[in-house]
Amino acid sequence: MVSEARYAGALRLDGKRALITGATKGIGADIARAFASAGATLVLSGRDDAELNTARATLADEFGVEIRTAAVDLAADDGPAALASTALDAFGGLDVLVNNAGVSYPQPVTQTDPAQFDATIAVNLRAPALLASIVGAAMAEAGTGGSIITVASAAALAPLPDHYAYCASKAGLVMATKVLARELGPHGIRANSVCPTVVLTEMGQRVWGEEAKAAPMLARIPLGRFAVPHEVSDAVVWLASDLASMVNGVDIPVDGGYTMG
Ligand code: NAP
DSSP, X not given: OOXXXXXXXXXXXXXXXXXXXXXXXXXXXXXXXXXXXXXXXXXXXXXXXHHHXXXXXXXXXXXXXXXXXXXXXXTSTTHXXXXXXXXXXHTTXXXXXXXXXXXXXXXXXXXXXXXXXXXXXXXXXXXXXXXXXXXXXXXXXXXXXXXXEEEXXXXXXXXXXXXXXXXXXXXXXHHHHHHHHHHHGGGTEEEEEEEEOOBOSHHHHHHHOSHHHHHHHHHTOTTOSOBOHHHHHXXXXXXXXXXXXXXXXXXXEESTTTTOO
């Protein structure tokens, strides 16, 4: 849980307009909370209007920041463009995009379900890449710079059994983010990824909740534990802030040392 005082010092996002995808639960909900705590103006996205309205009311009440919501299915062909348009209209532009929404359908590589493979690529790679393209173009046009942050995964950096499409989608997204960093850097737009290890959100519980799955994974993490949501949010807030003004094109593991080699 992030308290209001947490970002009371230099790490503030006042005046920054941010779109956060997958903001209704898990890591995205904590990022939304952290951004609200740091004073950002927010557009929260997910698929469920009721969940979005609850998140908006709670955070606006607690932190006094302006918040709009946009319910969009990012797996739909026109989802990314529809969300970009709504979010850019909400406050007359965006300064920060947090591409966080994601899905995972673990299965052995030899039993790959084509529909689930496509759904993984659609939500984890196509949607964030297209969103960043449209939002990046608007940021460049506005000429005021910006920060695009990708919530990728340690699965982008080290292969995980049963995560064929997931690893491919996240590795693709890390590289796509570097292309953004290279092409949009001259416009003062920074693009970076964070690569968390397991976080026991709804997704994390579903995939890693059983002791038999968790134990061998924990054994490979030098810090000996999974991450908690605010450890991801803290990196994302920093990347969005002016304290990271010279940080561009990196993928930051938030993984207790799991991927260091
Ligand atoms: P989560 O608890 O399952 O939440 C996923 C979020 O993404 C929800 O808000 C969900 O909205 C949204 N979403 C899913 N499919 C969508 C779609 N088709 N259109 C729009 N929104 C959609 O997952 P999480 O663990 O917080 O994961 C957040 C991000 O971190 C993901 O990109 C994930 O790959 C990454 N990550 C997670 C872990 C982990 O262990 N948990 C580790 C590394 C990286 P709804 O409310 O509509 O479902």
